[in-house]
Amino acid sequence: MKFHQLFIAAILEPKKLAAFRLLPIGKVIRYVFYFILFMTLLSISRYSLDDYSIFDASMELQEYIETIGWLIYPVAFILQLIISTFYIFFRITFFATLGFYLLKVNKRRGEYRHIWRTSAFAITVPLIVSICLDLFSLFPNQIIWITSTIHLLYIVFALYYYPKVKK
Numbered sequence: 279m280k281f282h283q284l285f286i287a288a289i290l291e292p293k294k295l296a297a298f299r300l301l302p303i304g305k306v307i308r309y310v311f312y313f314i315l316f317m318t319l320l321s322i323s324r325y326s327l328d329d330y331s332i333f334d335a336s337m338e339l340q341e342y343i344e345t346i347g348w349l350i351y352p353v354a355f356i357l358q359l360i361i362s363t364f365y366i367f368f369r370i371t372f373f374a375t376l377g378f379y380l381l382k383v384n385k386r387r388g389e390y391r392h393i394w395r396t397s398a399f400a401i402t403v404p405l406i407v408s409i410c411l412d413l414f415s416l417f418p419n420q421i422i423w424i425t426s427t428i429h430l431l432y433i434v435f436a437l438y439y440y441p442k443v444k445k
Contacts, residue, residue, distance in 0.1 A: 288402040296439035298399045299392035306398045313405055314366055318359045373397045377433040386440040400432035
């Protein structure tokens, strides 16, 4: 499947979200990295357009930024990419662990690697929601809770399409 097909199915179809557990891990990782790259580019563009408004509190920091000039942008891009990658993969792994326990409680068949792949695709909507809430400065203190709830709900909906354990 192509990226846009995976994207639309990850948003609208929990049955396909569960079926994505059978996709090769390379395709799943590539899908996740597209989102990481998008979030990083969005973050860097917001940073560059804000013209250092983040550092208004410290005059020394502003002087340092003016000294190094344009070098701040590639360094910020690389750091943001590393931080975003760590955050997204940690989040996928955390929710995959929760999903694995829910899988066992609901007596469904599957392995951790299947739940991890489902969690990787289930993060699509929470990332979009977090980007929108952040851009419009809505619920700044509750973004993590809202997106975590959405992520967990998508995993739960997908788990109902996993096969049942045979007795």
